[in-house]
Amino acid sequence: MRKLSLFVLILFxxxxxxxxxxxxxxxxxxxxxxxxxxxxQPSVLVIYHYVxxxxxxxxxxxxxxxxLHASINAVATSSGTGGLLTADYERKVSGEWTVLAMTTDxxxxxxEYYDNxxxxxxxxxxxxxxxxxxxxxxxxxxxxxxxxxxxxxxDPPLVDSTIAQDGLTYYSGQIGAFEANQSYSLLIEYQxxxxxxxxxxxxxxxxAPLDGSVEGNFNLTDNLPLILGILGGVLVVGGVVIALYYRxxxxxxxxxxxxxxxNTSNGAIGDAYCPQCGKRSQPGDVxxxxxxxxxxxxx
Numbered sequence: 001m002r003k004l005s006l007f008v009l010i011l012f013x014x015x016x017x018x019x020x021x022x023x024x025x026x027x028x029x030x031x032x033x034x035x036x037x038x039x040x041q042p043s044v045l046v047i048y049h050y051v052x053x054x055x056x057x058x059x060x061x062x063x064x065x066x067x068l069h070a071s072i073n074a075v076a077t078s079s080g081t082g083g084l085l086t087a088d089y090e091r092k093v094s095g096e097w098t099v100l101a102m103t104t105d106x107x108x109x110x111x112e113y114y115d116n117x118x119x120x121x122x123x124x125x126x127x128x129x130x131x132x133x134x135x136x137x138x139x140x141x142x143x144x145x146x147x148x149x150x151x152x153x154x155d156p157p158l159v160d161s162t163i164a165q166d167g168l169t170y171y172s173g174q175i176g177a178f179e180a181n182q183s184y185s186l187l188i189e190y191q192x193x194x195x196x197x198x199x200x201x202x203x204x205x206x207x208a209p210l211d212g213s214v215e216g217n218f219n220l221t222d223n224l225p226l227i228l229g230i231l232g233g234v235l236v237v238g239g240v241v242i243a244l245y246y247r248x249x250x251x252x253x254x255x256x257x258x259x260x261x262x263n264t265s266n267g268a269i270g271d272a273y274c275p276q277c278g279k280r281s282q283p284g285d286v287x288x289x290x291x292x293x294x295x296x297x298x299x
Contacts, residue, residue: 026060027135027180029053035128037144038186040199044126045073045113052107059105065097065131070113075100076106093185097131103204109225122150122193130184137177141186167201184234 009106012132032049039045052060064207066072072091076084087109089102117126129141156170175184233279273280287294 014199025135026056026062027053028137030138030140031136032140032142033128033130034142034144035126035186035188036144037117037124037126037190038192038195038197039134039144040197040243041114041118041196042197043071046113046115046128048109048111050109050111051239052104052109054107056107058107061103062101062109063133064100064102064109064111065094065133066100066111066113067129068093068096068098070098070115072098072100073112073114074110075102075112076110077104077106078110080106084110117188122191123189124192125187125189128186128188130178132178132181132183135178135180139175139178139184140172142170142172143186143188144198145171146190146192147201148192148194148196150191152188155187155189158186163218168198270291 028050030049030051034045034047034049036045036047037043046066048064050064052058064075074084075087075089076088079085087102087104089100092099092101102109115126117124128141141158142156143154147168154171158173160172161169162171162172179183273291274291277288277291278292279288279290281288
């Protein structure tokens, strides 16, 4: 009986590390892979969006694998507000793969790298490989077709095809769940006669609708009182300047002399009335022709 109890105890203790290890193994609830050949470089841009499963404790240590000769463009984690923060990582080599060792406090991780395709005349070929070092509940792949492609072949096919708002064609597929050490490959082959990159054909779009709150944008309605105030000030200053101009012109010596000569001339030839009898005199009279009183004339 003691031997049986000891055997059961040993078996139970032997199962504890296995159970604990199974609970702490990392796995992803989803991995979305975007493959963009000839996008902004004459190579293949691969973008990974990893989502750690909810039951994985954080921080989590990960070893993400990319092709050996790939050029790393970005390794980042979610900031929690929709943005991305650059993540620290250690780069190691393991066989035909480069391992990016990192510790993350976020369940959302993004990795971007450029990889080379094979070029044979107008034919370009690239094979994507899922390394399979972690289990994943759902692996999804989206391929962006380069511009000016005359034909394209995918093996295995991605069944969904759509033309997006950027005018490019996208092929996508839900590949499914994968266990650890279960790999997947996608062979991409397309015909392209020129070296035009897809990014060069994209029009620039604002990151958000332009309104009065966007820096550098001028809103006429909101600034109408300011505009009217400035315009009124300009009119007042203009009126003062014009008034001063004509006032100075009227008071100038030449203008005074002209006015004086005009008044003197008018007085010499104008009619006068007798201060005594009120009789109207004739031009040139010195005395009133009715009562003989001396006439008064201006000037």
